[in-house]
Each structure stands twice: as C-alpha cells, then as structure tokens.
Amino acid sequence: MKIRALLLLLFLISAGNFPTSDAGEAELARLLEILQANGTITAEQYRELIGALQSAPLQDPGPRPQPAPRARIEIGDDPAEVIVSSAKGGVEVSSYDGESSFELGGLVVLDLAHFSEEGPGDGAELRRARLDIQGSYLADFGYALEVDFAGDEVDLGDVYLEYLGWYPYRVRIGQIKEPFGLERQTSSRYLSLMERALPNELAPGRSLGVGLQRFGSDWTLAAGLFAQSLNSAADDQVDQGWGVSARATYTPLQSETRLLHLGLSGAYRSVNAGDYLRFESRPEAHKSEQDYLDTGKKEIDNAQSLSRLGLELAATWGALSLQGEYIQAVVDQRRDEPSLNFSGWYLQGSWFLTGESRSYEPQQGVFGRIHPRHFHGAWELALRVSELDLDDENISGGRERNYTFGLNWYLNPNVRLMANYIRAEFDRAARSNGDLESGSDLDILQMRVQAEF
C-alpha cells in the first residue's frame, strides 16, 4: 500500500504534474527527509524520489520586469495587491484587479490682467485652486469630488457617485455638468483660450441631479433631470427650479488628426413664481469686476420657464482646428407678457505651430489634453470672435462682441502658459452697465499660468 502510494507520487513528479516552484520543491524534499528519518521510506526509495523531484527543471523566471513608473510600491502577492503611481503628477492607487482605485490631483491657475479702462480692475488673481479626488470601488462604482479654494468661498465642482456596470451606459447622481454645449462640457484645462466664449452665459452649468450617458463608436447621448446648483448664490438665479437637459453628438469623421464633430443640445427649466432670472457676463476676462452684460437683478421677474437650444460644430485637420457654437435662450413669461429671446455665438480657430492636433475624447464628445510632441513643448495660436445679445423687449442687458487673440505654450501635458488679447465692443446698454464712456470699447491683455497635477 505504502509502496503503491509512493510509486504514484513518483509517477506524478516525473510526469511533471507538479509545478516546480522553489518553495514547493523545498517542502517536498524536506518531507521526504522526514519520511526516511522515521522509517516510512527506505534510503533507496528516498534517493529515487529525490532524484525524480530534482530532475524536473525549474522554469526560467522570464524576462526582466517592465520599467516602473516614477513612484511605485507593491504590497502583498494576491489580487488585492495595489500599485501606487505618480505618472500623471498626482497620486493614483489602483488594485491589480482594477476594481478599486483612488486618484488625488489638482489644478492651480494664476491670472494677470490689464484693462484699458480703470473700471474693471487690473491685477492678479488666483483663478483656480482645486483639489480633485476620484476613484472606483466594487468594480462598477465610481465617485468624484472637486473642491475649489480660490476666491472668497469654497466652491464645489463635480460631486457625484456613478455606476458603470451597464456598459456602455453610465449613470451619475450628484452635482454634475448639465449636458449642454461643447465648450461648456470641455474642461477649462483644455480650452484654447483662457475663458469660455460669451454665449456660454446662456448655457446651464453644474446642478444637482441625475444624468445618464451612453456612447457608441461615433456618437454620444446624454440627458439628465436637475434641480439647483450646490453653489447657488443669492443672485445666481438662472438654474433654479427643476429642469431637464440633453446633448447628442456625432462624429462622422474621427481619427488622431482628423475630426468632424456635430452637436445638438436642449434644456428646459421651470421657474418658480416669484423667482427672478438674471443673465450677466464679464468680457471673457474673469479678473474683470464689471459685468458689462447684465439683464438686471430683478428685471426678469415674471418668468415661467426657460428653454435653451445649442448647436455645435467642430473640425480638426492636422494642426488646424475650427470650432463654433450658437446658443439661444427663450424666457416664457406669465400673464401674457412676451417671451424674451437672448442669443449668442462664437467662432474659433486654432493652429498648433509645432504640429500637434487637438485631442478629442470620443466617449464624452469633448476636447481633451494636449500632449506636446517635442522637448520644447507645444505652441498654439488661437483666434475667436464671439457675441452675446441680452437686449430684448424691455430688457436692456447689453450686446457685446469680442475679438480674441491667444497664444499658448504647453510645456508638457500638465503645465501651460497662456496669453490673450481681447478687443471688446459694446452697445450703449453694455457701456452703461460698465460705466464706459460713450463710443469707447475695451482692450484687455491677460496672461495665465496653469499647472495640473
């Protein structure tokens, strides 16, 4: 009985059915020594078994490990093992089964501005000082928290939980961007000019709600149901009440250096009786202390609903890109008062002198991060014409047209320097809002340092 069992063991070893790891072989050898010592097997049997065990060659360990990222720690030896990296400048921790991750990053933006008039206020400001936390857990759940410490108050950006288990659908609940507009959906980190164009004042921003997204190989669709924003100030009275927003995009042409993007957005907000609506806009310079366009604090006091429409077009051809949007907002009023129509548009072109193409994120339908091709970074020229008209019926919010010239230097994917020159032209109402002399327009020179980690 013993001999047959031992022969079976011998057979199994010699047939190579035991993986010949160092640890396993050592343990078997020790066991055979014990068995011989207590007389279970003879010395001859011991020699036979040891010989069979040692004749199964150890496998080579394989090629050298791949290069590690900048910072890396490995802990443990099972699927719960994590990798810690700082490859993107922040800190990312991820389990090796990919089901859990945590990422800490941030953004610092410093602006300088000079205005040709005294009113707006020359100087510097910390435009953004943001901490971003995002991650995933239980395989299909994600979360994000953005906190901005610039300015007098702490502002919240994206604050949400999301579910990714219904691929390619994604559900988010919390404070999220209402799906509307190309420039509004694109992160400020990746815009070609320092501030979004004038008509974005008409687009909804971030609000509390629930959103559903779905993407295909060349399209995206997003929709959501929303309440107000967590950051609502007393005079921020546009995105209140409840509302719905939706955005669809289509890219009939899409490659690394060619793109044709079409987009359509719609939004509807119900306005509570007694609430005021107010549209106001700085001249594409956040440092400005003047809102030259302003419908007034209480002038739109009879709104029943707010409907918005957005059209998008963007194209890239190698280093060249073109982008434009048209946004219209219609305020329906109570008591048979006429509707108010406000609208705006912009057209923008950019050219990478160093040959890069604007990066596109097809699952979101937005532009993304630039990766310079050269050691000396990437250089981009940008031009934009934008207009916003807040005059209608009895509302004299003003009309403004801006011409912007921009120069960007992307030192690396995380750091860039920007310079913008803006020529802002106003109608009488806008000049009045900003206390500008009749016939005068505004020249603005602003610069930015942006660092992301």
Add this chain to the structure above:
Amino acid sequence: MFSLALLLSLPSLLCASQQDPTTLVIGKVSQNPKKHYRYLKPIAEYVAERMRDLGVRRAKVLMAPDNRRMIEYLRQGRVDWVTETVMSASIFAEEAGAEILLRKWKKGVPRYRTIFFARNDSGIRSLADLPGRTLALEDDGSTSSYYLPLSILIGEGYDVAPLGSPRAQQQSRIDYLLAGDEINISTRVYQGLEDAGAFNNLDWRKPDHLPELFRKEMRVIHQSQEYPRAVELVRGGLEAAVRERLRSLLLRAHEDPDAEMPLHSYQRTLRFDALRPEELESIRALYQTVELVQGSAR
C-alpha cells in the same frame, strides 16, 4: 498512514490551484490596472454571458505587473485568458504552457513589422552601417521597439549593448538607448542625438509618433517580417469546452451587434481570426531570441 496522507495531500496544498470553473478570468500585463480594467471587462462579460451552459457564471479581470507574475498566474490557474503582443505570448507559451488561440486585430490591424530608420543625411542605408552607431528603442517591454529589432541585429551577427554599458565602447558594437516612447525615439533621431531608431510600421505613419516634418528627413533602412499585431492566449489546463467556446465566440464576435461595444472597448479590436501554422511557429520561434536579447542587456 498519516504520513502517507500528508505526503499525498501536500503537493495539492503547495501548488494550490486558483481555478474557479464558474469564473472566467481575463488578464493582461499592465502598469495601469484602472484603465485596462475598463478595456477588458466588457469583452470578458460578453463571453461569460454566453458560457452559462458550461457553468461559467461571471467574468473577472486580473492584471499582472510584469511577465513573471503573469506566468505564475497562468501556472496557478488564476488567469484563464490573456491578451498580449507576440513576444510576451511566446514567453507565456513556452514558460507557462499557455496556448495561443487566435490573432486579435488590435486597432483594426492584423499584423505589423518592425522598421529601422535613420536620417537621410546620416549616411546610414542599411543595418551594415550601424556598427559604431547608436540606436533609439522604446523600452524593454516592447515587442516591435526592443525585442524584435535587437533579435534581428543579434541574428545578423551584430554585437549590441545598452548605451553606457562598459561593453559599449567598441566601434564594432551597436549601442542602444531606451527612449521611453515613440515620439522620443523619432525626436532623438531627428535631432541627431541617436543615429537610428526602430519601431513598428504603424508608428511610422502616426503623426504623434513621427511628425510629418520628421518623416520627410528620414529613410527606412530595414524592415522585419510581419508578425501578428496581438494574440489571445488561454492557460494550458483550461477546460476544452470552455476553450473551444471562447474560440468560437471570438471568431464570430465581429458579426454580432451585441459585441460591437465590447470589441470597441477592447482596444478597438476589429475582429479575431485563426493563425496559420507558420505564423504560430514564427511566434514560438521568437522565444529563442529572448535569452539572446536579455543577455545583450547585461
């Protein structure tokens, strides 16, 4: 009797298999598990859903930090299915007993080749002009921009060594530098920091890897034979019914509307197809170059 029971049971305990027949595990060597999890999970779930009659209930993803760890996972049965390029595939086939199942048309491409290139004004027209010169490669995990070019040079009888190696002082040797990524390779060659570079023919056509401005100044001095762009492997002990169902599902996936998004997520795979015997043999033959290439790095 106790000793005998211990003797017979100990090997099972020592090489404890992680095989769970109700879970299909797909794996990849990765330094970015979070990103690759999103690539792999949809296709794994697509396949697992169509294996319920074989007892498969769910799909899981498991990444390994390097080839060595993936070999352990394959031997231990922790991973059933791996996607890789041909060099790592040859290592897994040889050292972990993995079976190369199918070719993957990764990013729509079935095969590729390594190309060597140099500036037009460098005087370098063929591999024979490289001794005494420097060569830019990507990193030591790259098939087309490390293993293949070095194996070609070693196979042609040239002596290669990493730049900075004490051995790299002789005029007859070809010194190589690991530049990190393709744009660094092309930039260094364009700027004359290195005399030549090597990556694959797809990189040659990508402006982000070789800008048009650079390509005008470069010439191709040598090309390798073609290899499959990527392959799918399964572990050696995978149940035959599961293996054959996986093969069948992947071969037909490009015809199934339900597979469109999983394939798109799976590194924009266009389709899978079978490898010809000579292609399989060429992949297995690559393993012979592994030790030669690794020896050159010491």
